[in-house]
Amino acid sequence: MTDTSRRARWQASAIARLWRFLSHRSLPTLWRLAAWLGPKVYRFNKRERSVTDINLGVVYPELDAKTRRALGQESLKHSAATMLELGHAWMAEPARVEASILAVHGRDKLDGARAEGRGVIVLAPHFGNWEVLNFWLSSHFPFTAMYEPPKLTRLDPVIRQGRERMGASLVPTNPRGVAALLKALKRCEAIGILPDQEPDWGSGVFAPFYGHAAYTATLLPKLVARTQARVVTGVAKRIPGEGFEIHFLDADERVYSEEEAQSAAGVNACVEAAIALEPAQYQWEYKRYRKVVEEAQGLSDANRYRLY
Structure with missing residues (x-):
């Protein structure tokens, strides 16, 4: 066994x-741990702090720097809570997890x-604790979701078991999965x-997200056109230190458009509606506007994302 394989096995086990x-x-x-850890991440992890600050500056330009900084710190606290709660969603006794859904x-x-x-079709943005949402959906409905194995492949069986334990069916992110x-x-x-x-x-189009172009997947209109499915947005909003509340929201009507750009704009509007429940619970450290920079270095908007 190579040192790399031995290290990967040790990391996954830990x-x-x-x-x-x-x-x-x-x-x-877990919430007290997150409240301690979140500010440390904001202070010492330059990448997470920078991306969060850039995104919040783009999305909420009307907020002053102090308010945006406080929102960024609160967001990273919630992101820390999500990571700490993975064991709860995947490994705790099912009755305990169900009881935490208030x-x-x-x-x-x-x-x-x-x-x-x-x-x-449940649109599940990175808000609150989406693993708790998966737990509830797969506990109450026949439920299928796409799944991409982690980079640390030795963790794959652990994550897969956690997500599938209540009956969810995980399918690959390829044509077979579609x-x-x-x-x-x-x-x-x-x-x-x-x-x-x-x-x-090649699998998306640019559509507005908070008024700025974001590359957005076009899988949804294909699924709707072939099945006439109903679309909702679903989130598990965290009630800090207490549990979670599941919210299912009506989708923006544009998601039903056969025109891909219109449907993608509707998808992004659905994400915005979920974020409006509590902006601090969204995962702002994701580089949502990255492909704007890749595609159009000369656009004035791209200057705002230079730190990406």
């Missing part, structure tokens, strides 16, 4: 043991679509899509 340890901790304890708002949107003989999503929708089941990750070139 991370899995940490998740298992954290799965036995209470949510108030309320579910908008379930009728899913039940109504299925009663009409339609599948449901075919599986279509079959699930035609069976009037629910599927999950991450609407706020930049796709590979």
Whole structure:
């Protein structure tokens, strides 16, 4: 065994043991840890701080620097909480996780679509704790989601087991996975899509996100056109130190457009509506505007993302 393989095995084992340890901790304890860790990340992790500050400056230009900085610190606190809560979502006793879901708002949107003989596409942005959302969806509905194995491949069976333990079906991020999503929708089941990750070139279009171009996937209109599925936005909003509230929101009507740019604009509007529930719970450290820089170095907007 090479040193690299030995190191990867050790890293994966250590991370899995940490998740298992954290799965036995209470949510108030995990939130206190996040409240301690978040400011440290903001202060010492230049990459996370810079990307968060850039995104917040683009999205909320009306806020003064002090307010944006406070929002950035709070956002990284929530991101730290999400990482600390992975053991809770994946490894804690199911009854404990279910009990941590304090309320579910908008379930009728899913039940109504299925009663009409339609599948449901759940747009699940990186808000709150999306792993808790996956737990709830796969506990209450036949549920399929795309899955890309982690870079640390030895963690793959741990993550897969955590996400599939309540019955979710994970499919690859390739044409075979898309075919599986279509079959699930035609069976009037629910599927999950991450609407706020930049796709590979050729799999998206530029559409406005808070008034600025962001490269956005075009998978959704293809799925809707072939299945007549209903689209909702779903999030698990964190109630710090207490639990989570699931929210299902009506999708922007543009998501049903056959025109890809219009549908993509609707998808981004759905993400904005979810963020409006509590902006600090969104994962602002993701480089959402990265491809603007790659595609159009000369645009004035690109100067705002120079640190990317």
